[in-house]
Amino acid sequence: MLSIRTLSKSFGGVTAVDECSFDIARGSITGLIGPNGAGKTTLFNIAAGFLKPDSGRILLDGQDITALSPHERFHLGLVRTFQLPQTFQRMTVRENLMVAPPEQSGENLFATWFLPWKVAAEEKRVREKADEVLDFLEIPHVADELAGNLSGGQKKLLELGRCLMTDAKMVLLDEPGAGVNPTLMVKLTAMIRRLNEERGFTVCIIEHDMDVITELCDPVVCMSQGAVIAHGSMADIRANEDVLEAYLGGGRAAAGRGGRAT
Amino acid sequence: MEWAGLINYGVFMLTLAGIYAVMTLGLNLQWGFTGQFNIGIAGFFAAGAYASAILTTPPSADHLGGFDMPIAVGLLGAVLVSGVLALLVGLVTLNLRTDYLAIATIGIAEIVRLFLKNEDWLTNGVRGVAEIPKALSTTPLDPALADLLVVLAALAVVYGLLERGRRSPWGRVLRAIRESEPGTQASGKNVFAFRIQAFVLGSMAMGLSGALYAHFTGFISPEAFDPEFITFLVWVMLIAGGSANNRGAVLGAMAIWAVWAGTEFLTGKLPAEFTTQAGALRIFLIGVLVQGILLWRPEGLLPERQDGKKRG
Numbered sequence: 001m002l003s004i005r006t007l008s009k010s011f012g013g014v015t016a017v018d019e020c021s022f023d024i025a026r027g028s029i030t031g032l033i034g035p036n037g038a039g040k041t042t043l044f045n046i047a048a049g050f051l052k053p054d055s056g057r058i059l060l061d062g063q064d065i066t067a068l069s070p071h072e073r074f075h076l077g078l079v080r081t082f083q084l085p086q087t088f089q090r091m092t093v094r095e096n097l098m099v100a101p102p103e104q105s106g107e108n109l110f111a112t113w114f115l116p117w118k119v120a121a122e123e124k125r126v127r128e129k130a131d132e133v134l135d136f137l138e139i140p141h142v143a144d145e146l147a148g149n150l151s152g153g154q155k156k157l158l159e160l161g162r163c164l165m166t167d168a169k170m171v172l173l174d175e176p177g178a179g180v181n182p183t184l185m186v187k188l189t190a191m192i193r194r195l196n197e198e199r200g201f202t203v204c205i206i207e208h209d210m211d212v213i214t215e216l217c218d219p220v221v222c223m224s225q226g227a228v229i230a231h232g233s234m235a236d237i238r239a240n241e242d243v244l245e246a247y248l249g250g251g252r253a254a255a256g257r258g259g260r261a262t
Numbered sequence: 263m264e265w266a267g268l269i270n271y272g273v274f275m276l277t278l279a280g281i282y283a284v285m286t287l288g289l290n291l292q293w294g295f296t297g298q299f300n301i302g303i304a305g306f307f308a309a310g311a312y313a314s315a316i317l318t319t320p321p322s323a324d325h326l327g328g329f330d331m332p333i334a335v336g337l338l339g340a341v342l343v344s345g346v347l348a349l350l351v352g353l354v355t356l357n358l359r360t361d362y363l364a365i366a367t368i369g370i371a372e373i374v375r376l377f378l379k380n381e382d383w384l385t386n387g388v389r390g391v392a393e394i395p396k397a398l399s400t401t402p403l404d405p406a407l408a409d410l411l412v413v414l415a416a417l418a419v420v421y422g423l424l425e426r427g428r429r430s431p432w433g434r435v436l437r438a439i440r441e442s443e444p445g446t447q448a449s450g451k452n453v454f455a456f457r458i459q460a461f462v463l464g465s466m467a468m469g470l471s472g473a474l475y476a477h478f479t480g481f482i483s484p485e486a487f488d489p490e491f492i493t494f495l496v497w498v499m500l501i502a503g504g505s506a507n508n509r510g511a512v513l514g515a516m517a518i519w520a521v522w523a524g525t526e527f528l529t530g531k532l533p534a535e536f537t538t539q540a541g542a543l544r545i546f547l548i549g550v551l552v553q554g555i556l557l558w559r560p561e562g563l564l565p566e567r568q569d570g571k572k573r574g
Contacts, residue, residue, distance in 0.1 A: 050444065074450030086445030088438045090506075092568050098431070099438045100449040106431030107451075109459060113423060119430060126431075146568065162449060 310469025344469020390483025
């Protein structure tokens with residue numbers, strides 16, 4: 001579904017992503033793990049078009065999307081969430097969701113001026129869709145609340161809700177569980193699984209909670225210092241020497257990586 | 263006689279307030295909804311004023327044209343010229359973040375002012391453009407009343423279009439951009455295209471406002487486009503009235519214009535030896551007012567409304 005081909009990206013002297021390559025299989029929930037600073041979020045930013053890579057390519061369904069802007073990738077079905085929720089604070093929760101659906105004719109100013117009935121009919125559908133998503137997320141009671149007034153966990157749900165408003169094929173979830181309490185985390189995990197099974201979203205998820213990764217993800221990709229150091233089932237990852245070194249012994253891992261990088 | 267004088271004064275003041283309200287609505291689209299920090303308002307206002315003046319004045323040896331066209335053409339020309347100017351400026355600057363955009367727009371307003379001042383062939387330089395025709399001059403209406411009618415009609419049209427835009431998915435995307443640009447991109451919107459639209463449309467309103475002003479006064483020169491009295495006042499009007507609320511923008515324009523006129527009345531009472539400082543004192547008083555508003559009512563007289571949001 002999504003292919004990362006020898007991507008590299010440096011910021012000044014720091015190589016955040018270093019000749020990174022892997023494929024995400026259609027229909028899978030792929031986990032992306034690694035210590036802080038491994039380049040996971042940078043990789044997401046590149047994949048979603050928010051950063052330009054220094055070299056390498058990204059393919060979606062075999063199509064080269066490296067040169068496309070974020071909104072063009074969105075329309076091809078590649079949707080992302082943010083680690084720090086990018087909610088629209090001074091807009092209601094429902095409005096936050098209503099922004100997302102593509103191809104709303106009301107986004108054309110002339111249509112809003114001269115075809116108001118067409119826009120109104122579409123608005124009704126978009127609104128209903130937003131309410132369905134709020135039901136799915138189990139937060140219908142905050143629909144008319146300003147997003148800025150939500151709790152951290154509810155904002156996380158709203159981030160996820162944005163993906164639900166679209167017909168995404170591939171969603172990139174950047175730490176959906178960070179800062180979320182354990183009860184909500186269980187709910188969130190179940191939601192992500194349902195999205196994968198019922199709506200056919202292919203998912204790639206960055207997460208530090210290994211229980212979540214173990215429960216949801218197969219395969220798992222592990223990055224360290226910008227490179228992929230392991231790729232396989234969670235059992236393989238747990239047994240992998242490089243992964244253990246990356247997490248536990250930073251110095252030794254860095255020294256040994258050159259020879260053993262996959 | 264006393265009453266007639268008062269009514270005339272009221273009509274005169276309301277006309278000017280209406281002209282400012284059109285500009286404030288334009289700024290509200292840019293700042294209130296989209297979060298664009300435009301402090302080059304005077305530049306777009308001036309461009310519109312000169313465009314309409316040159317199009318509608320009788321042929322003159324002093325400046326380009328005039329082309330003796332109907333005022334409607336002049337207004338349309340003003341909207342187009344200010345729109346094209348905004349498009350060119352926007353294509354270059356709109357990738358800049360808020361504060362950098364502010365610096366860029368103030369520079370552009372200065373360029374426009376100096377251009378109008380120095381390009382004699384086009385604008386007659388500091389001597390200005392005279393004989394700008396009045397609106398509805400062929401009708402039996404009182405000229406002052408005719409001006410007011412035209413300004414209020416323009417204000418109603420601009421308000422209607424922008425308010426409908428605000429309530430639409432289009433306006434929703436603009437507000438989303440104001441709140442989070444990455445979030446809007448992740449919602450699949452072409453942020454740059456929306457920003458350009460808001461900037462151009464807002465600047466068109468400013469240009470239209472300039473044209474209305476030109477036909478109202480009948481004479482314009484670069485001096486009339488001092489950023490102190492245009493950009494500054496319009497910002498105060500928007501902040502006082504309520505950013506991101508179109509009704510607030512109109513109310514703010516009316517209220518601040520009344521206060522502004524009031525300060526003139528006040529400074530008129532000053533002893534003769536202080537008259538030279540009166541202008542600065544008026545600005546100072548308005549500045550104090552802004553401070554007060556920011557401290558005690560930062561959301562303005564009419565804050566942003568959330569359609570469908572329950573108050574509580």
